[in-house]
Amino acid sequence: MTIGFDNDKYLALQAEHIKERRSQFGGKLYLEFGGKLFDDYHASRVLPGFQPDSKIRMLSTMRDDVEIVVAICAGDIEKSKVRGDLGIGYDDDVLRLIDVFRELGFYVGSVVITQYAGQPAADTFIKRLTALGIRSYRHYPIPGYPSDVAHIVSEEGLGRNDYIETSRSVVVVTAPGPGSGKMATCLSQLYHEHKRGIRAGYAKYETFPIWNLPLKHPVNLAYEAATADLNDVNMIDPFHLEAYGQTTVNYNRDVEIFPVLSAMFEKIQGQCPYKSPTDMGVNMAGFAIVDDAVCQEASRKEILRRYYAGAVDRAKGRCDDTVVNKLKMVMQQAGVTTDICPAIQASLDKAAETGAPAGAMVLPDGRIVTGKTSSLLGPSAALLLNALKYTAGIDHRLELIPASVIEPISALKIGYLGHRNPRLHSDEVLIALTISALSNPLAKLAQEQLTSLRDCEAHFTVILPEEDAKVYRRLGIQVSCEPRYEVRKLYHKK
Numbered sequence: 001m002t003i004g005f006d007n008d009k010y011l012a013l014q015a016e017h018i019k020e021r022r023s024q025f026g027g028k029l030y031l032e033f034g035g036k037l038f039d040d041y042h043a044s045r046v047l048p049g050f051q052p053d054s055k056i057r058m059l060s061t062m063r064d065d066v067e068i069v070v071a072i073c074a075g076d077i078e079k080s081k082v083r084g085d086l087g088i089g090y091d092d093d094v095l096r097l098i099d100v101f102r103e104l105g106f107y108v109g110s111v112v113i114t115q116y117a118g119q120p121a122a123d124t125f126i127k128r129l130t131a132l133g134i135r136s137y138r139h140y141p142i143p144g145y146p147s148d149v150a151h152i153v154s155e156e157g158l159g160r161n162d163y164i165e166t167s168r169s170v171v172v173v174t175a176p177g178p179g180s181g182k183m184a185t186c187l188s189q190l191y192h193e194h195k196r197g198i199r200a201g202y203a204k205y206e207t208f209p210i211w212n213l214p215l216k217h218p219v220n221l222a223y224e225a226a227t228a229d230l231n232d233v234n235m236i237d238p239f240h241l242e243a244y245g246q247t248t249v250n251y252n253r254d255v256e257i258f259p260v261l262s263a264m265f266e267k268i269q270g271q272c273p274y275k276s277p278t279d280m281g282v283n284m285a286g287f288a289i290v291d292d293a294v295c296q297e298a299s300r301k302e303i304l305r306r307y308y309a310g311a312v313d314r315a316k317g318r319c320d321d322t323v324v325n326k327l328k329m330v331m332q333q334a335g336v337t338t339d340i341c342p343a344i345q346a347s348l349d350k351a352a353e354t355g356a357p358a359g360a361m362v363l364p365d366g367r368i369v370t371g372k373t374s375s376l377l378g379p380s381a382a383l384l385l386n387a388l389k390y391t392a393g394i395d396h397r398l399e400l401i402p403a404s405v406i407e408p409i410s411a412l413k414i415g416y417l418g419h420r421n422p423r424l425h426s427d428e429v430l431i432a433l434t435i436s437a438l439s440n441p442l443a444k445l446a447q448e449q450l451t452s453l454r455d456c457e458a459h460f461t462v463i464l465p466e467e468d469a470k471v472y473r474r475l476g477i478q479v480s481c482e483p484r485y486e487v488r489k490l491y492h493k494k
Helices: 007-025 041-046 054-065 074-078 090-103 120-131 182-195 218-226 238-244 252-269 292-315 321-334 342-354 379-392 403-415 426-437 441-447 466-474
Strands: 028-033 066-073 107-114 136-138 170-174 200-205 234-236 249-251 358-362 368-372 457-460 478-481
Touching: 007 028, 007 054, 007 200, 028 182, 041 218, 041 292, 054 066, 054 170, 066 074, 066 090, 066 182, 074 090, 074 107, 074 120, 090 107, 090 120, 107 120, 107 182, 120 136, 170 182, 182 200, 182 252, 218 234, 218 292, 218 321, 234 238, 238 252, 249 252, 292 321, 292 478, 342 358, 342 368, 342 457, 358 379, 368 379, 379 426, 379 441, 379 457, 379 466, 403 426, 426 441, 426 466, 466 478
Parallel strands: 028 170, 028 200, 066 107, 066 170, 107 136, 457 478
Antiparallel strands: 234 249, 358 368, 358 457
């Protein structure tokens, strides 16, 4: 990977500014974390050099002062919203996050269910949390939010929410994904802390949009693509422009909520410490970009992948035309076409040549390899083997896995496991490759190349089965698919 971002510089700047913000309030600080806290793969894709665990590494420097609260929207539980990069539901991801935070030595105080309105799936999740010994709280929809400030900042508004019991001076509010109600959770806590005579402050640890990059910079547009289902829109911060005469970039939800936050601070402290939504943030990412061209190229590729992911979600019934049309608009604004990923055309050409689903991958040296559907291998399994052969310098005509290994696995699937498709998936072919490596040095050599495929771009002419998609994600291969299934039928296994 060509580096475009200085991660060490970023960490140093962030830590310095977090400490300054803590001292500004002197008491308790609610710190909203935008994006993923310890596995921010979106940031690592659009800012090559950004480490996915950067935020948690910074927090580790003040671990003893930190308490984590995880927010999840009841609506996301009800509609079984899935985290795209991991392929698991937001509710399961909450539990995964808690496990990881605890393993890293952080104290997780509780989970807050936002926008709770009696959703049955949310009630089931709350019972599950209770059975696991995890405290949970409910926050409710507020009519007129975010415009009716008087109603919001009242006993009938934020006052209806449960007060989250916390015990440490820095309360980090995080979530499985965007739109989970992190900011509203912080606002609610400020209101309740004030009622109890506790002085508390609020700040945002946000990565995107990057306030000191242009509005239509590909890095910022990639953020719009990532939140297309929320219809987030980057915009010039009007409050910052009025207060300082400086043009900065923020996004619609923060701009909309700023009058509420300002009004709350005025009621609590007599005046608001911030003059703009940009002031609320602690974001030094723009100062750590060391190669803007590299970051622009990476962001355009991310926008293209988001478009294909949105089109696939539409085919699966997870979103409508609005999301896909938004992604098309972002592509146009960023000057993105399918030409920037040569694997797309290569896979389509291979499918046209063979008359069956195919895939293609751009390897680290720029060469493109393809994989076709055969009687025993699906396109993703075939592509994986071909990519490993090339990176290992093995003649593509040589057999890495003999039919004597593949055929019994296929027979097992059909004869005993109830499968109709005898072809091996990517995980199955890797197991077969491992078995073959016991007696075939070339197979062992190919297996050792798996790490070299990280960050490669791959494209398939059909929607991948989840088994294959998971393997490619675990290998760090960036995958996109044409939004169509191999077989025309009503039900497709997720």
